[in-house]
Amino acid sequence: MSVLRRVLLPIAWLVVFAVIAVALVKIAFFDGVELAADAEFPTAEVMTPAVAVGLGTVANTVELTGTVAADDGVPVRSTAQGEVVAVFAEQGDAVEEGAALFQVRRPAEIQPTPVQVGEAEEGDDAPAPGVPEPVATVYEYYDILAPADGTLAAFTPLPGESVSIGQTTGTVSPGTYHVSGTLTAAQQFRLLDRPSSAVIAITGGAAPFTCTDPRITEPQAAAGGGPDAGSERTAMAGPIAPAQGPGSDGGSTPAGELTCPIPADVPVFVGLSADIVLSAGVAEDVVTVPTTAVKGSIATGIVWVQDPAGETTEREVKLGLNDGSSVEITEGLAEGDMILEFVPGSDVPLNQGAYPMMGG
Structure with a gap:
């Protein structure tokens, strides 16, 4: 019994430790190399369906x-150049196409000729030059009409204001x-x-x-x-x-x-x-x-x-x-x-x- 305890058991433990050490060395150094080599060649392929x-x-x-969205309004543009003398509508009014919105006047292109007034000199049949009598300016008047049916919006003309041909003075909203x-x-x-x-x-x-x-x-x-x-x-x-x-x-x-x-x-x-x-x-x-x-x-x-x-x-x-x-x-x-x-x-x-x- 003493021989078993002092000789055989220590030898058996040495053998067990040796086997464990060899296994650890194999796992650490040899199996890892094989896995790395195998990783270079995948074993699965992705297929397009x-x-x-x-x-x-x-x-x-x-x-x-x-x-x-609201439909765009139709612009009201002046068709004459001159001075605004009358406004017939206000912003927010309902108007019909062709209705007069405001009136513009401008001097007529042809004005009356002044009359010469004077006395003839003795021995001269021709009348003496005199001072012309003042003649009132003649104006032409133009109505600016609504371009469409709808509601008058952003209407800006004012009496006494001067407008030019084509100037936008308001918008007629169709309400659609x-x-x-x-x-x-x-x-x-x-x-x-x-x-x-x-x-x-x-x-x-x-x-x-x-x-x-x-x-x-x-x-x-x-x-x-x-x-x-x-x-x-x-x-x-x-x-x-x-x-x-x-x-x-x-x-x-x-x-x-x-x-x-x-x-x-x-x-x-x-x-x-x-x-x-x-x-x-x-x-x-x-x-x-x-x-x-x-x-x-x-x-x-x-x-x-x-x-x-x-x-x-x-x-x-x-x-x-x-x-x-x-x-x-x-x-x-x-x-x-x-x-x-x-x-x-x-x-x-x-x-x-x-x-x-x-x-x-």
């Missing part, structure tokens, strides 16, 4: 938020209103074929009404040309994929303004908000793909078609209507074709979830 081309309906509907909303560049492209009507809903106001005369201000950037006028659907196709590169805003820059007159029987106030819905066409049972899969803007675009082996090739397609999330393909793809869901190199939305991973 592909989607199948299908049939669907594309409704090219653009929605805007607008604001109610309109709704205006800003169009982004992407929306402007989608409305190249001008809609003939728009549905307007005043927030907290009367029932929605149809505007039959929507007007769109042409953006300066669009003056350089447009799509093929022979294709109605092509003309309404808009930018699909956001532009790439620094400073790109994806077509969100204001590019035009839409205005719609408000009927006189619709009660509104300046500053009220309104929802504007414009429809520029509907295409049913047509080939559609996600807008994220197409790179292009008007008329044509590029998609990446995937074959059964997983290889992708670029293909040019012709574009039709788009609703902001789906776009009609009029030529270049068929139902069932596989294409990449996102344009290579573009930013992928975070809400798309994790992509499939292949082991390596």
Whole structure:
């Protein structure tokens, strides 16, 4: 027993400590090198998702938020130069087109000739020069008329004041209103074929009404040309994929303004908000793909078609209507074709979830 306690147990403890030391050395120096070497070769590959081309309906509907504003007044301009001698209306009066607002006088261009008065000298038949009798100045009078029906606003002429031709002396407010909303560049492209009507809903106001005369201000950037006028659907196709590169805003820059007159029987106030819905066409049972899969803007675009082996090739397609999330393909793809869901190199939305991973 004493031999076991004094010799064998110490030897056993030495063996245990030696094994632990060797294991620690291996973990610290050798396993770390192997892990670092393996890290240079990833075992998983991120795959770009592909989607199948299908049939669907594309409704090219653009929605805007607008604001109610008063229509611009018609300026009252003097049509004669001279002195104001009479004012027939006051600011705030309701006037009709053609009504006299004030009167201007000016000296007539031709004045009466003064009469020479004198006595003839003896032996001379000619009358002696005399002092001309004073003659009153003759004036011409002009009425300045209201240019339109409405309410007289900012009316400034005063008796005794001198006015010149073309001088603005007031404004006739028509008392009508309109709704205006800003169009982004992407929306402007989608409305190249001008809609003939728009549905307007005043927030907290009367029932929605149809505007039959929507007007769109042409953006300066669009003056350089447009799509093929022979294709109605092509003309309404808009930018699909956001532009790439620094400073790109994806077509969100204001590019035009839409205005719609408000009927006189619709009660509104300046500053009220309104929802504007414009429809520029509907295409049913047509080939559609996600807008994220197409790179292009008007008329044509590029998609990446995937074959059964997983290889992708670029293909040019012709574009039709788009609703902001789906776009009609009029030529270049068929139902069932596989294409990449996102344009290579573009930013992928975070809400798309994790992509499939292949082991390596």
